[in-house]
Amino acid sequence: MSVPSFSLRDSEGEDRTFPGERPALLCFVHRDCPTCLLSLPVIEAAHVGFGSRMDVWVIAQDQDGGAKLREEHTLSVPVLDDSELEISFASEIETVPTVIEFGPGGEENRRFVGFSATDWKRLFSDAAAATQLEAEEPDWSTFPELRPGCGSRSVEPGIVERLQARSEGSPLRARRIEVGSSVDPFEFMFEQGLCDGLPVVPPTPERVLRMLEGSRRDPQEVIAEVAPNYAPLTVEKVAINAVMAGCRPEYLPVVLAGVEAICAPEFNLHGVLATTFFATPVLLVNGPVRQRIGMNSGINCLGQGNRANSTIGRAVQLIVRNVGGGRPGGVDRATLGQPGKLSMCFAEHEERSNWEPFHVERGFAAEASTVTAYAGGAPTGFMDQRARDARTLATSYGLSLAAVSHPKQYSLGEILVVVPPEHVDTFARDGWTKAQVREQIQSASERPVRELARDPQCAEGLPEAVVRRLGADRCIPKFRSADDIALVVAGGEAGKFGAYFQGWIGSGGSAMTTREIGE
Amino acid sequence: MTDPELVILDPTDERVPVRRALAARPSALEGTVGLLDISKPRGDVLIERLEERLRERVPGLAIVRYRKPTFTRPAPQDLRRQIAEECGFVIEALAD
Numbered sequence: 001m002s003v004p005s006f007s008l009r010d011s012e013g014e015d016r017t018f019p020g021e022r023p024a025l026l027c028f029v030h031r032d033c034p035t036c037l038l039s040l041p042v043i044e045a046a047h048v049g050f051g052s053r054m055d056v057w058v059i060a061q062d063q064d065g066g067a068k069l070r071e072e073h074t075l076s077v078p079v080l081d082d083s084e085l086e087i088s089f090a091s092e093i094e095t096v097p098t099v100i101e102f103g104p105g106g107e108e109n110r111r112f113v114g115f116s117a118t119d120w121k122r123l124f125s126d127a128a129a130a131t132q133l134e135a136e137e138p139d140w141s142t143f144p145e146l147r148p149g150c151g152s153r154s155v156e157p158g159i160v161e162r163l164q165a166r167s168e169g170s171p172l173r174a175r176r177i178e179v180g181s182s183v184d185p186f187e188f189m190f191e192q193g194l195c196d197g198l199p200v201v202p203p204t205p206e207r208v209l210r211m212l213e214g215s216r217r218d219p220q221e222v223i224a225e226v227a228p229n230y231a232p233l234t235v236e237k238v239a240i241n242a243v244m245a246g247c248r249p250e251y252l253p254v255v256l257a258g259v260e261a262i263c264a265p266e267f268n269l270h271g272v273l274a275t276t277f278f279a280t281p282v283l284l285v286n287g288p289v290r291q292r293i294g295m296n297s298g299i300n301c302l303g304q305g306n307r308a309n310s311t312i313g314r315a316v317q318l319i320v321r322n323v324g325g326g327r328p329g330g331v332d333r334a335t336l337g338q339p340g341k342l343s344m345c346f347a348e349h350e351e352r353s354n355w356e357p358f359h360v361e362r363g364f365a366a367e368a369s370t371v372t373a374y375a376g377g378a379p380t381g382f383m384d385q386r387a388r389d390a391r392t393l394a395t396s397y398g399l400s401l402a403a404v405s406h407p408k409q410y411s412l413g414e415i416l417v418v419v420p421p422e423h424v425d426t427f428a429r430d431g432w433t434k435a436q437v438r439e440q441i442q443s444a445s446e447r448p449v450r451e452l453a454r455d456p457q458c459a460e461g462l463p464e465a466v467v468r469r470l471g472a473d474r475c476i477p478k479f480r481s482a483d484d485i486a487l488v489v490a491g492g493e494a495g496k497f498g499a500y501f502q503g504w505i506g507s508g509g510s511a512m513t514t515r516e517i518g519e
Numbered sequence: 520m521t522d523p524e525l526v527i528l529d530p531t532d533e534r535v536p537v538r539r540a541l542a543a544r545p546s547a548l549e550g551t552v553g554l555l556d557i558s559k560p561r562g563d564v565l566i567e568r569l570e571e572r573l574r575e576r577v578p579g580l581a582i583v584r585y586r587k588p589t590f591t592r593p594a595p596q597d598l599r600r601q602i603a604e605e606c607g608f609v610i611e612a613l614a615d
Contacts (some may be wrong), residue, residue, distance in 0.1 A: 174528040174529050174533070175528070176526050176528060176529070177528070177529055178525075178526055179525045179527060185527065189527075194530055194531070202527045203528045203530060204525065204527055204528070205526060205528060208528050226532075229532065231532035231534060232532070237530065237532070240528050241530050268591060268592060270593065271591040275591075318530070322530040322531045323531060323532045324532075325532070505591065508592075509591050
């Protein structure tokens with residue numbers, strides 16, 4: 001047992017370094033321990049008596065660094081901040097108070113725990129001899145002979161493992177949970193409420209360390225605050241949830257960028273989660289990372305079967321649940337929800353597109369890899385198997401999209417439309433740009449006010465006053481702006497079937513957010 | 520736990536939720552009542568009616584109207600502070 005050399009800040013902001021050149025008396029305490037509070041006047045008396053020739057210090061384990069201790073007890077003795085508990089841990093303090101006395105060379109002369117009048121009296125007389133000072137001793141008759149101490153905060157469950165990991169240079173800081181041998185770990189994780197309804201991979205330290213190798217970022221870097229609880233999210237917590245979701249380490253940078261995207265203020269995760277509507281993060285991956293980690297942008301890319309697609313989206317949702325605290329029935333108030341709330345992540349089939357990749361359209365370099373988060377509903381399919389030219393095909397897109405949410409609900413915000421390769425070819429044959437497709441969608445889906453008015457058969461639609469103001473013949477576009485129509489290429493070679501993810505509300509809701517994937 | 524077989528790392532934020540005591544409930548309806556419209560369609564209909572009924576039943580009550588900029592996000596902190604400073608009561612109306 002020894003006390004390492006240290007430098008700790010006292011409540012006056014001064015750094016106190018141990019060992020110094022003078023004898024020292026270190027008293028480890030915390031405010032919740034009655035025996036510590038009982039000992040404080042004695043420690044104070046030692047400081048008043050010997051402080052001019054001896055470093056008498058209180059080392060406070062409290063989270064406030066001992067500020068309250070000083071406030072509540074009139075103390076002149078320096079109170080050092082060991083709220084991180086590193087010095088308490090390294091000094092193997094198991095009980096508070098622990099009082100350790102050192103000679104001028106830093107050698108440990110005496111150590112006792114709890115309150116012991118005998119030990120204190122001896123300490124006072126030895127210190128008086130060593131320092132040649134006459135100290136005024138406390139009135140010992142007002143103190144008990146012996147009082148046991150309390151547990152040191154540095155050995156509390158959960159904390160000791162964290163300090164251990166830190167002292168061993170492990171990058172892991174998360175609380176360690178021991179699962180007894182008689183307990184099925186998979187059932188245990190369900191019982192703890194950590195799952196999304198499907199079993200998860202137990203995040204053992206070994207698996208999490210392996211996962212962390214997938215990124216160069218510091219495991220303790222806080223990358224975001226996750227709604228609804230706005231909890232700080234470290235790379236380590238992302239890795240833990242990525243393990244649970246079934247990710248491979250090389251997916252970790254994609255998960256990190258995905259979480260950064262959904263936690264951006266403009267994405268408004270809090271609202272996306274809290275709404276009774278269907279919206280949930282739909283993640284779209286672009287750039288070289290798609291091939292590197294084997295994502296599916298082809299056959300059945302919105303469906304099951306690809307590990308990267310399935311587990312990246314799942315990891316992001318698990319983070320919202322476990323770190324953000326967003327759970328169905330809690331802040332998640334979805335009336336029906338949808339299967340994409342388990343996981344919805346796919347890649348653009350850039351190689352099969354006649355247009356520039358979606359991330360390039362959004363201002364990123366072609367060689368960059370990105371995740372785009374969009375608050376969308378479940379994919380809804382539509383078809384056109386007959387069109388052989390771009391205009392009639394885009395018209396079908398418009399007619400299909402006219403039904404989004406409700407045929408009489410107009411002036412919508414963002415919409416994400418997935419264009420399959422066969423449709424890409426039809427648009428390409430006529431050399432149509434995305435802008436042309438968007439415009440045709442707008443013109444095919446626009447409706448005169450008269451058709452959008454409420455009527456005896458349908459209560460949804462424009463109220464009479466609005467109809468009067470706009471005029472019955474005026475045409476209203478389905479989407480407020482053609483730019484709100486995001487066109488993305490994905491899907492298998494065969495099949496003239498597209499899909500759209502309906503948006504949430506228009507302005508003030510959620511905005512599509514893209515983040516570059518780092519290393 | 521004795522005989523640990525497996526150690527897993529906590530995937531949660533490890534934070535214990537802060538429990539705050541409720542403010543003391545006033546014994547009588549007097550002073551100022553805030554009516555907060557969260558900006559959902561037809562929220563104003565409900566608020567109007569509430570104000571009407573309050574004026575009928577508790578004459579002399581001061582009523583102040585507030586409005587969230589959008590229902591999609593939590594009320595801005597300044598608005599919350601303003602309501603807390605100006606009112607003894609607040610009624611928040613949700614509608615669709």
